[in-house]
Amino acid sequence: MDEAMERSIFDQEMAIQEITRGYKLVTRLHSILPTGEPQRELIGTLFGEVLQALSTALSILKSSNKSIESSDEQIITETGSASFSDQGSNESSEEVKSAPTTGCGKRGRQERLRTMNPWTKVTYAPHDDGHQWRKYGQKNIQKSKLSRSYYRCTYKGEGCQATKHIQQKDCGDPPLFLVTYYEKHTCESNASPMIISPQITQYPLLQQVQPNLFSFESNANIVSNKEGTMPYSSLKTSTAQKDTELGRDGLQNISINQKSMKSVANSEECLEAMPNTRIEDISASVCMSPSWEVMSMNYWTMTGSFGYDAIDSFSSF
DNA sequence: ATCATTTGACCTGC
């Protein structure tokens, strides 16, 4: 990917961020509108049109962003569906040099990093990519003035040479990170990535295309993901302890979570922000992280022009 | 007790 294209993607992502922020602000503004306002209906209609315009702009930006990404697999953003099948096969974004003396002593290691083909990924947050990593260093990088973290596969002892560096690209909200992967995983920790992070959950519109997004409605008993029913394997967690907590019956646990969500939807904060909304009119979506430490939910009213999203993180269920 | 993270020191390439 050339620099202009990368900048173009970056600019579009920033635009998406800003429009999303505007969407939330307008929604918030509408929610605090006094009920006795004589022109409330007109104001409400105008709010609806503003939100629709923002939503349309977001859709256009996102589809445009996706087409750029698909033309160049070097940079994969969180808003796209990342494929790891081509790991290590891409051209390097760094200079590739000859003399590949790999893996003997510190000299070999550093040389290996330069000679191998890394692949990069731009993300809104250092997310869980399905593998288990162990941090082994952090450095302040002179050029960017932001720190870079170094991770290696937890299963290095079993011969897995995979490493990655996470470099913060900016201080935006949410901040962008550049993740650079080196070497393929040879270990058995190849869980499918369930990508959702505390930071990105604050931007529900950005995660509409996230994989593994479960959704259900408060007045329905159906639990499903985008592809239909949810296999327990997709709930794989990163630690054995959490697996035990989940038990064998993943669906049953989700059912419990549904109740939890309903109680959250009942919360004062939610209903306050969604005047004239019944619980039955709320649909919710849940995103789970494999670490099970973050569960985010967005719920939207189904009755009118105004969507409201609320985020809650649960440390446990 | 075990495992993960932090952080200063060390090493290598430029």
Place this chain on the structure above:
DNA sequence: GCAGGTCAAATGAT
């Protein structure tokens, strides 16, 4: 000499 990458002891979390 500097910047970046890694090591490993110290520290913290579970």
